[in-house]
Amino acid sequence: MLNRRNFIISTAAMPLVLGTRAYAQDTRTLQVFIDGDTNISNWWNDIIKPAFEAANPGYTFNVTITRGVGDGNGTIAQRALAAMQSGTDPQVDYFEEYNPEDLEGSIEAGLWTAVSTDNVPNLSMINPAAIDIPVRLPYRGSQVLIAYDSAKVETAPRTFADIVAWAKANPGRFTYGRPDKGGSGSNFVIRAIHEGNGRDPSLFTRENFAQPQADEMLQKGWDILLDLHPYTFGEGTYPAGNTPALQLLAQGAVDMIPAWSDQAIQAINQGVLPETTKLVQLQDLALCGGFAYSSIPSNATDLDGALKLANFMLTPEMQTSCVREIGGFPGIDWSYLPAELKDEYIDVIPVSIPTFPSGDWQTAKNDGWYRVVATNIVRD
């Protein structure tokens, strides 16, 4: 109940409360949104946060995890767009990973800050392969590698043909995940398609998908995978995702799988995969990977701070941490990183980072795989 005495006390306390607010503004808190896996949000909270605070006095950030909630960061991006249209506070400064292309019309509406060496000086060190549209900032990457148990596999495969040869010599000891259920299987299937098409990823672009030729090009990949099919684990019972594939390797049911670099390195560090597990990248043409792009809304509450954070993420220290802590792939060129780091990871550094277009090609690849490769129906 509000009596006179309490009223006086509360009014008297008011300047105090306001005072704290004013004081709090000295340390500026950026709002960072993450919808990636636990390894990413833990890395941001436990390692990046203290390092960022030490390097940028007066700044800190607060991580909000949107993983598995609605459309993850997509929902927050929609909120930011709505806030821009109504001129209100979007309550977000930094998307750890969000592709502005996923929110239709948001780039045209000017929702995203274009980054360049003018506002993010460290972009000068960026890996040329990662350069992309200016509204997204490639700051870390993941690649798919071949993970194998060195106690069972004598010589590491260095080419795609090596994998096929090894699988045929060791029936049932190789497998890959279903292409629509996780990137490790998907990028292996893509690699087979590349293999069938002269190892030339440039043949596949977002715009050039056209039905009769596409079917022909994909068929060259299917032929290779069909040839491999009877030699895979369970004669063509492909596990349903990245984790189930790793689980088969961990249980010793298979000796070789394609796997995401970060997931495999963490699994080895945690003892889920045996110590004898080794990772290797194919040298004739790497398996595809991709960069994770951060994006910054142009109406960010603290745009300067967000750009500072972006620049900080591209420092060689944070990029080294990305390799060491989460088994990621650096956004900046390897030449800016410590030489010993490069030596340690020499087996997994690809000569180039091939990509495969999203959209129609992905759909045709996934559905085609189910219809042509995965079925155990005999075809003539």
Add this chain to the structure above:
Amino acid sequence: MTSDANPAGRSGAVRTMHLKENLAGLALVAAPLGLLLVLILLPTVSMVWNTFQVPVEGGTVTGIARYQAFFADSYSVANLRYTLIWTLISCVTALAISLGISLYLRFSEGRIATMIHALSLFPLFVPAIIISYALVRFLGPNGLLQLLLEQVGITGYRTPYLTPIGPFIGFVWENIPLPVLVITAGLSQVSDHAIEAARDLGAGAWRILFEILLPQVHRSLLIAFALIFLGVIGAYTVPYLLGPPAPEMMGVFMQRTLGNLQRPDEAQVQAVILMVLSSIVGGFYIATMLRGEVGRK
């Protein structure tokens, strides 16, 4: 509750009271009914309608071309056939096991029976994703079962993981508790006198089962069958994690068509076909329930 039930000549006040009660009752169900209408029925009707809209140049026409496309595609039909076959096999197996457990519980008492009862209900509290991963560890390659078999000298174990048997085991495991609950309830209504009388007249165990027990619990069996069928036919997690890549159960196929291939129109056709199959069994269920209601009155 109808006004006809009132003897003629009753005062109007009573009738008004009944009317008020009826209105109050309707008001109580209005909110959930409204939600059902707006959130489930309307979208369903519009979705079903949409599947009959076939795009042609310059607009759409009403027709069954989308369904023709589904049934002309051998891959889709194989998925549908696979779903139906394994749903039925899983239903029959789960039902047979549940009936066995229920019969045991009907005629047994004591601590062991209570424990078995509790154990048979246990799967009710385990989410599908947990049981799926547990089964991978147990039945999977180099899993617990294989290790145990090898301990006693049995080698050559072939894991059911990623074959149709994988999800089948998952479905049966998941679908024991509800049928056990329903069938035990049904069996408890069979009087001991009837069974004892049959026994006195020299009826054997099978004869008692087929001529005394089953006829009296067939309603429970039908209800249990419907419950399992409806749960299995639309299952997602278990066939997704334990089953083979192809053929796919319709739930997995539908999700992939919508989520990965982004073809909502095709996914809708798949959904309607699944809905028709489910509603046939759902119809059985409702008919059985209604017959029971009428019979009791």
